[in-house]
Structure formats: structure tokens, C-alpha cells
Amino acid sequence: MKKMIALALACALSATLLAGCAMDDPQSSGASESTSGVGSGKREVNICSWGEYIDTSLIAQFEEETGIKVNYQTTDSNETLYNLLETTGWSGFDVVVPSDYMISQLIEEGRLAELNYDNIPNFAKIDDRFKNLSYDPENKYTVPYTWGTLGIIYNTQRVTEPVTWDLMFDPDHAGDVLMIRNSRDAFGIALMSLGYSVNTTNEEEIRQAYERVAQANKDGVYQAFVMDEVFQLMESGSAAASTYYAGDYLSMLEANPDLAYAVPESGSNWFVDAMCVLKDAKNKDEAEEWINFLCSTEASLANMDYIWYASPNKEALEKYPEYYEETYGEPLDEELYEIMAAPQGVLDRCEAYLVLPAETRTLYNDLWTQLGVAG
């Protein structure tokens, strides 16, 4: 599924590139705003998010309520998203939903528009815990969408507990482990297994982390590097362990009850994905309307139920167990709820990703290429 989207995107990209060249002139002559004007009757909003990251009926509901056409696309990682934005000239999308560290980078580079929070009254419903976080200290650019932890998903039939990060490098499980296919998480896991900070800029520590992943890859520990392919492989039992996000674990659990999730005692990463509007967005009003819509308690509840990622909407978060019981006629397992919405005790041992300086990002990218080249 991911791949299809990737290829479709690649095609879309080449088309946009050409279109971009041809259409630069009329836009720079100042006529661009009229195309998205309210009176034209063709309101639309272009969104780029992650795969399996929204209750799709919400899109239809939004279109029906507002008459705004939603063009919804997905990518599979923050790095891919960044490059997609780069190739579409930073104006192909209105709303994006990057993670914390990528948001910092986008703010730093001046890519994001300051939001008009008057147009997003539902922002008031967001729990104060998720406002003014380090990636957007004055909360001028973002509205949090989901949050959660990174952890180990494992098959209890084949992996002995307790699990630590070493599982991700264990030759005893050769061919049975899935490593995540993005440099930040993959090297982050190795850094955590070595007891270093995920935000280290020390080249020596990052190289050690690379060696750890490269050695495991050489030893055949990894069945594959995956993003959303992880769903199928873990659900069918074709792999015994992987690192992925808490919400996605809960989706997999519905298909395979042998799966378990753990945030290692030594700590992990916790993340916030937030909605932002690009500075060069063509449909800023529509973008804010969309953001406001998704912040509502109803939409947040529907989303939580569909994608199993915790919402930062305080009311929705508190109401969810009740909502679940009403919808399914059985109480929500406390343990599952705590995996979705990690209690403060778990968050305390987790570290959020911070934006890395440019030279460290280059190092990450070079090492990531080297990893696949070496094989």
C-alpha cells in the first residue's frame, strides 16, 4: 500500500515539477489569491499526512459540512515529507502533520505560517500539557494532532520478556526482527540501546549507533526495513519483533492477540505530531477550518477509535473509555488505554526528539545511505 502511494507520489511529483515551471509566472504576478477565494465556489484544502492516520469518514464529513474539497495524500516518514515539500516547491500542500523535531526544523527554516487561533476555537480544548512544547515554545505555528510513544512490538510466542532495546540487535532472532525505515528512529533506537541520548550531536556516539545497526544488518538480524509494511508482517506472525508506534500496535493487536507492546524500562522516545500550515499555502482559511474541525472532541474521539493514537484533546482523552464502552458494549481494557495514552510515569522516562543541527542531519543521512549500500 505504502509503495503504491510512493509511486503515485513520484508521478505526481514529476507532474508538479513541470507544472511548477510553467505556472510560476501567473502566480508571481499577484493573481494567485483569487483562485482560492471564497466567492469562486471551488474551495479546497491540500493535506499531507501519514498513512492509516485518520478516520477516513471524517474527510467526507468535513467536505459535506463545509463544501471544501479535501485533497488528502500520505507519506511515510518525516524525512520523506520534507523532501516531498521541497520538490513541490513548498506550496503543494496547505496542511502537514510532521512530528516535533521536524516541526522545529520547519520553523527554523521559516517554512510555516503563524496560525490565527481565532479561527481555531477548538484549540482551547487541547490539554495544556501539549501546548507550548519545546518545538513551538510560544505555540504560534502548531496545533497538536496526536501523541504517543515509540516502543517494541513483539510476539509473545517467540520472544521472552522483559524486552529491552537489545532485542532489536539480537542475533538469536536473526531474520525475525523488523527495523524501522527512517534514520531518526533507527539510529535513535541504537542510541537508546547504548545508553546515549536520542538528541546527541556527538559524532562518535552516532557512529557507534550506526555500527550497532550495521552489524546487526550484517548478522542477518533484520528481516527487512519497514514502515507501514510492519502491519501485515506482525499481524500474520511473519516477524517476531519490531519497533513502531503505540497506536499502530493497538491496530495490530486487533488482528493478532499474540502481540504485546513494551516501552523499555531504560526509556524510549515520545512524540507529538502536530498540524501546521505552510507559509506559502494557497488555502490558509480552509486549512485553519480543517484544523479546527479535527480538534473538536467528536472528531478526536472518532479518530482515537479508528487509528488508536491518543488525542491531545483533554475532553476526548478523558471521555474515550466511556465512548468505547458505548460503541462496543464492553469496557475498554485499562492496559490498552495506558498504551494508547501513556501515563505520566511512562512519559517521564521517555525523551522527545529535538531538531538536530544541520551537520548532524547530514551525518545521519550519509550513515543511512551507507547502511543500505553495505547491506
Place this chain on the structure above:
Amino acid sequence: MRNKLSWFAVPYVVWMALFTVAPVVMVVIYAFTTSTGGFTLDNFARMGDFAVVFARSFQMALIATLICLLIGYPLSYFMAKEGPSFQKVATVLIMLPMWMNFLLRTYAWVSILENNGLLNRLFAAIGIIDLGNLINGGLNSLCAWLNSGVLDWLNGMLGTEFVLNTARATDMTYFRMLYTQGAVVLGMVYNYLPFMVLPIYSVIVKLDNSLLEAARDLGASSSRVFRKVIFPLSLPGVLSGVTMVFVPSVSTFAISKMLGGGTKLLLGDLIELQFLGGAYNPYLGSAISLVMMVIVVVCMYVMNRFGEGEEQAVML
């Protein structure tokens, strides 16, 4: 005087200029450019780091092409010899998979090949996996016996230290098929086989029968007719088949990512990584693409020259 009908070619020429020539020119320009817009050869200087990937990709594409040829040639040959109604049905059957999206077809292989997939469950059900364990166990004891007997003696004589592997798995519950290089080659063969069969078939089916009759009249055995007449005359089909399989195989990224698991990058993956992966470096990506294109063009040129020679020899 120019043919007036040549105006009808204009749409295609425009199309080609926009979508073939322009992108190639862009790739060439990017390959020699730095991120600040200056001229550079640095992108090519880094190519040595990727030699492994070039070798890996060309090797796998070559294997896939050979397999396609070995399967495709006999198939096209016998198809061309059958009656017209059989040919029609066979052509449709060969084309049939191509009516469905190539990514979906390839994705289907994931659920067929995965460790708990359809094929492994079938193998387990009919005892093939147990048989594999049994054979491995047998091989292990055989090797252990050889190690302690013949090899011991041989090593003693030659002063060497040959030891046979006795650690083959005997507790397999599945065969590892998905995310191996074999799976990638399978994906290439599966997707590109029609591109080998159809050109060869269309050449063989149009062979002038009188040439074959003449060869037989002159006393050639059927194997000699095939070697000296049919095969050389079908070479143009083989060459275009080989090109149409090899070129997409060497640059594929969808197949290798879906079936190869990304633990060993192929050229297509490496190029994709420069554009959509962590490192946004279209300059390096273009340079790698350019080197790949040049190597492919050189290969094709050499092969076509070789092909021409053969054809002329036959004509004489």
C-alpha cells in the same frame, strides 16, 4: 518534399520533447551541479562508494534477464508453432496479468512469500518443510561423517583445514523466501517476462517458412535448422526482449523495496533515497542515474553490434 502527413507526428514529438528529452537534459544538468548552482564533478567522485550497489543491481538484473530468456524463448517458439487460435489464447493469457496494476501484483507476492504466508502454509501442510528438515539433518550427518573421515585424512595429507558445514537448520517452521535476493529476482521475472516473450514470439511467427523448407531440403536436421536458421533470425526479437527486461530490472525500486526489504539497496532504491529518502540530494541522485544510463546504453550498444554481426552472417 516533406510528407504532409508528418504533421500528425507533432503531438508525439512534443510529448517526447516534454517527457523524455527534457527530463534527460535536467538529469544531466543536475548531475554536474552543486547545491549552490556551480559546476562540479564531485557527484561523480563519490560513485566509487556505490560500486557495490552497481554490481549488485547489474548482477540481479542479469540473472532475471537470463531466467526470462530461458523461460521465454522456448515458450515463444512453441507458441509460434501452434495454430492461430492457440496463439490468440496464449497471447491473451500472457497479457492478462498486465491488465492489473504492477504494484498491486507485486504486493500480492508479499502475502504469498512471507514466513507465515500462503506458500509456507502450503509447504507445511503437505510436509515439504519437514522434508527440508529431514534433508538438512541427513546432510548434516553426512558432512559430519565426511569431516571425521575423508576430510580429516585429506587435511592431514595437504596440511589444509577444510571443514564441511554441519549446522544446517533442522527445526525450520518455514522457508525464508520474502525479503531475499531470490524474491527480488522472482519479482523481476514475474513482472517482465511478457516483455521477453512478446517480441521473440512476434519475430518467430513472421519467419519466412520458405527459408526453413530450403534448409531442410538441403539436408539440415531439425536441430541444425534451429541453430543455423531460426535462432539467428530470431535474434532481433531476443535483443529487444533482453533490453526490455534488463533495463527496467536494473533500475527498479518498487520491486526491490517490496520484496527485498531494503536491507541491501539496489540502484533504484539508492536513487530514490536521494530524492525521497532522508538525504535530499537530487544532484547526487542525478549523477547516479546518469552513470547508470550510460552503463546501460553502452551494454545495449555492444549487444546490438554483436547481434548485427550474427544477422549478417546468416544473410550471407
